[in-house]
Amino acid sequence: MKQLFIGLGCLLIVRATAQPPAPLSSQLTVEKIMQDPKVWIGTSPSGIFWAEDSKTIYFNWNPAQAKGDSLYKITLGGDRKPVKVAPAERRILPPVTGGIYNRARRLKLYEKDGDLFLLDCKPEKNSENPFRQLTNTVERESNPVFSGDEQKVVFARSNNLFTLALATGELTQITNLDPGSKKADPKSNEQETWLKRDQLALFDVLKERKAKKDEGEKITKAGQPRRPKQFYTEGRTVQNPQLSPDGRFVTFSLLKSAQGAKTALVPSYVTESGFTEDLTARTKVGAPFGSSEFYVYDIERDTIQAVSTKTIPGITDAPDYAKTGPSPASVPDSNRRGPSAGESTGDTARKTKKPAERTVTISGPIWSEDGKYAVVIVRAFDNKDRWIMRLDPATRQLKLLDRQRDEAWVSGFGPLTGMTGFLADNQTFYFPSEADGYAHLYTVNVATGEKKQLTKGKFEVQQIQLSNDKKHFYLTTNEVHPGEQHFYRMAVDGGERVKLTTMTGANDVTLSPDETKLAIRYSYSNKPWELFLMNRRAAPNEPSLQNKGRQKPAQPSAPVQLTHSLTPEFQAYPWRDPAIVTIPARDGQTIYGRLFKPAKPSGKAVLFVHGAGYLQNAHKWWSQYFREYLFHNLLTDKGYTVLDIDYRASAGYGRDWRTGIYRHMGGKDLTDNIDAAQWLVKTQGVDAKRIGLYGGSYGGFITLMAMFTTPDVFAAGAALRPVTDWASYNHGYTANILNEPFTDTLAYRRSSPIYFANGLKGHLLICHGMVDVNVHYQDVVRLTQRLIELKKENWEVASYPVEDHGFVEPTSWMDEYKRILKLFEERL
Template sequence: MKQLITGLGCLLIINVSAQTPPPTQLTVEKIMQDPKVWIGTAPSGIFWSEDSKTIYFNWNPTKAKGDSLYKITVSGDQKPLKVGPTERYTLPPATGGIYNRTHTLKLYEKEGDLFLLDCKPGKNGVSAPRQLTNTVERESNPVFSGDEQKVVFTRSNNLFTLHLGTGELTQVTNLDTGTKKAPSKPSEQETWLKRDQLALFEVLRERKAKKDEGEKISKTGQPKRPKQFYTDGRTVQNPHLSPDGRFVTFSLVKAAQGAKTAIVPSYVTESGFTEDLTARTKVGAPFSSSEFYVYDIQRDTIQAVSTKSIPGIMDLPDYARTITTPVPVPDSSNRRGPSVAEPVADSAPKPKKPTERNVTLNGPIWSENGQYAVVIIRAFDNKDRWIMRLDPVTRQLKLLDRQRDEAWVSSLGASANSSGFLADQRTFYFLSEADGYSHLYTVNVETGAKTQLTKGKFEVQQVQLSNDKKFFYLTTNEVHPGEQHFYRMAVTGGERIKLTTMTGANDVTLSPDETKLAIRYSYSNKPWELFLLNLRAAPNDQVTTHKRRGKTAPPPVQLTHSLTPEFQAYPWRDPALVTIPARDGQTIYGRLYKPANPNGKAVLFVHGAGYLQNAHKWWSQYFREYMFHNLLADKGYTVLDIDYRASAGYGRDWRTGIYRHMGGKDLTDNIDAAQWLVKTQGIDAKRIGLYGGSYGGFITLMAMFTTPDVFAAGAALRPVTDWAAYNHGYTANILNEPYADTLAYQRSSPIYFANGLKGHLLICHGMVDVNVHYQDVVRLTQRLIELRKENWEVASYPVEDHAFVEPTSWMDEYKRILKLFEERL
């Protein structure tokens, strides 16, 4: 009887299970499989048709090998349809393109040719584009001329115009990348003989006079050609024609001399031979130089713009103006290496003699009437960004705004994508961190008067000017550092109208007529989907914060459903957003995964990229790690990942908190987080591990080497082991240059502290990583061998670059991480 009851019970369970699928049980094999099969593919690459009736996007609901282009007609049944090849070919690219002033015409480049699209809707929608060029050479960067009668474009580093009415093609510049050959000078003997011959023979004198007259007549009848200018091997960049057609501006870039490029060997190849992959130079390598020129067509002159008058052009950074006492290098014969506690440096920064710094001039950005031109200038050392008015006639520069940062100027600063002129054609808008957060400013280019339009402890992350130039559309994180919303604000500032309502991240693509929002939205435990929000219920309705004409605004409509049933069957955690006090009084934001049955063990995840945010309310780009954290929590682990010092979204001081010392405050933030877990979450202080990739791998190494009693085990994935081996663009901002600021590099590089290792360390690295080179791990391996360390291992992945691709590689890596924590915590 007992067996019968048991059997019936089993039958009952099976019957219920057949009706309601059981929750998915997470395994490393499952969560690291191909995401499009296991999770589904989120929509991406959102763009609108020019009549604002159709949304186009990349999607893959059929789990094909690659994404396809889909469309949704917003006024119809809103069903996603796959776009056919014919229609796809006629569409403009998802990004790029230039409108005329009335937004009735659009210019764009596609596959090296130029097209013109009439955006006025007809009976059958927007007309097909008109192809303007069909050549072997590539035409690019098309813009309308000042009178909008011509298309100005670049071909082979030179500017051309194409008249839209007559089809006349005109070459505007004649920039030759070669070197002008000096004419040979006749010798004294040759000069005397020629003079003597002409003096002796009348027939020679008559023929010469006839030839000279003919050449004069021939030259008089020739059409005017653009001035030929030899660049002497320098590369032409960003040629621009002024709206009035008089001036051409361009940059000439001279390639770095003697810059050695690293090589990454690839061992698993189709050829069966080891093949070398070209990688990059290392920080501190010689870099290119740039000069900015103005071609005055009316005067037929080409002259460089002098940068000597730029305010502070010779200013040295603070670190280079001070001299500190050098600290001796640890004895290289000491097999133990430097102790964890001792500072490591071979010298302090050497004092420099002030010289004119190298700069790059970007632009100009012209007012529509061609009266004003503004250039955005950045110093190569990234300590300064200037916004200056350019007088093309005199080539003089006038300062409008200077942003100086002794660390480095933010990438959110002014650029062509976040700057421009308002309707009055005298007011220039831009982003600046002048008050410590990225905010929107305007400056009058005539008077220099500046106005701050937004203010507060939040960041303006994107800015777009409305078609009528009366409003700004802004993306900010003012509701919470972990949320992104879309706003509208008058160009004079004042109230910001919040247009998005869903908690999380709202990545908005505004329709061309500015009446609809295509929103790529996600939440912490909900991957990205496409939503539609109508800003107007009727053509004359005005947008308000929450209501239209007294009625509640309709919610956004979800247009895509991308997730697989298997993925949805698991109850994905909504990690708690917590705040943690740092030792210096600052507040650290984190995401906490709390298990139902805690086992006293904890894992800290350290996000990568340095300047990146992960303690937020949207679907993380670290979605595999997010799933792994759910798996760990199922096993009883408490998991925490924090936005440590230098993470994005928290303003200038947080961003630059690692200047001249990576592995300083960014590491102590993680240590403070570990201690917070012990104090508030009941975690055993001896059973805490951490892991992370790239910058997260670097922090893991620094933690295991310099604070070995805090973390019992760590997994460093594709880690930087020595910052002197990383690239220039990222590293030099934070640590300056290794030969000028050796102290910064030696106290920031894990390889100098390897002797401190006590806990168990796993290192995983792709062997064809062209970002953080596999050489980093090889050098650290040799260091650990010489130090006679035994509690570490390296897992190498022969076909993986910095970001892994193959599911089997992900599976192997995370099985090793899980094994490390299961055995060592």
């Protein structure tokens, strides 16, 4: 929504309504809001799924404030009272992730606890138990699917494929992938070869005996049952073996682990043993990574061969940053790392004489129901390309259907997570793409290559589900408002979207198997998640919903709340509904934020910076940062104006907003926060010298960058579990945004706070868990040493010996937020 309101020549603001102070009986303290949430707030329902008859809803819940959640169910035909599920029933129920249906949706396969089960979804009234356990073994069986003729179950065990005949129980091994190495047969030298040939030429008896032996071996082999071809993987890991619907081909990937990739260790000091114990964490960005090859086993021809990627369009295309190299002017000479001033980080790439074929991974295939077409999704390791390609398994040839290239990084949205598949015609493949700048739904005909965009606009399609009859899509989008999520129904060829949910906020819908009812996990800004139920609204001329057998026609209804999770103590406080505001950024874009406005403003203000991993916080539903939300209410009670924004790279606003931090974290994401602080001064009566900020993880990183590079904007900051040097973070997240430290040195130099620490003027609090296996405690130790050497005195570090990246213990939360509050009270 980055262009919304641009060019109107004025600032549009949703005004916050000042709220009177809370009554004394419900006044907030840090100790109160940071206590165990299940005790004083309550536990919201989660993990929602339906029984196959669409009459029972299952979910995890904890109204009894036990140590852990339990499985509950609500039967719609009864009093709709939540009842805890008995252990015997719980053991056989399908997992939350569901399973695989046959084409008639009568049978459902699933794996649970390493064994396979088959569920009859429409049992006869007098039938036996509809649950049938297919395996009960020590080895783990996984990824069960129906064979193309639906007479067998295909599944993986110990990296090999097997089939189990449903009628007879016959077990057949399809692949023989051996993790070892093939021993080479000793080869005869020239002398031995000549002697053998000469012996056979001289002596008829030897010639006759050899012919008789060869014929016997041939007869013996012909009479033996056919076994799968043995293939040695040479220590490589088998991934995603699949049998084609016609039973002829098996596809699989082999992953070769990286050699020499050093894994960081995190020491744990407070342990049961009394000794310091090392926790295995992760590698750092730029570490050597493994390689992956995609293979096709042709059972009929008894051959196993790799799929070549050489013909993929653009396979040798180098990224733009490696061709040109950036200007280093934005980094002070005193903070430089790597090449000297003026040296391009793209020099190495330009010296390459022949373009190298990029490393890729191939996922899939996704087969059409008739088994005629197979589609794979190919992604480059450098994150710049995603290809959707048709695979001909007989020839192992790839044909391009769609290519999405992004010189920043291609969104990971969609591949093989239920976001892709075939329509009923077995030719039309649907998939999400950011081709027009927003995440939308597309189709491509795999036979003709014709593409079609089904949704369009300045919003994002966030979830995709195909209807049972494959005639409609169910979509979750934020088209009403960037801060709302609603559920829609749309024909598979596009057109009008029918909005099915009505409540303002977030509607996380689990559709009943018969598609007549919506189980909605719903929340609003000041209302935690609860479970609601409503009948699905019928589309015009939809007989399938108007008459479900002998049932009465399903009528649309208002959502009915099924769970009530909140404690009386929590409900006693009038939690604020923060106003959604829009703030102009210096480059003309629009920043969305949530504003907490006190009844009696004191001139003090605090900005909260949410974490990353691609998420959103300026929205109209219950925040995952609920402790921070509670803390903001406490601050507002004390006269602070509080604002948190969806800065550049936040989720929900399209590709350009998502990639706005490419090659410079601490660039536009930081200036968005600075522009927000200046907006508070201009419009909310905030004192420019009394503004603080805080945040965790990426929010901690932004806090450090703000305190180090814009020290006159913020008087105080609290950086919680912050990244201090991006070269120390992981590969999967960091390489998307900053490439690799040794190929794009400048991106890391200008994005890492440790190289700007000399700029600190205001008061800084750093809090970090010592057993953090995500952002390692080493980050803070290195920054601490840097601040010591710089002779800075206006900072402090609070360490938490038993806490990981996300704190668990209430006492740790209390200590951390008491320190944050003290910082703001004393320095603002």
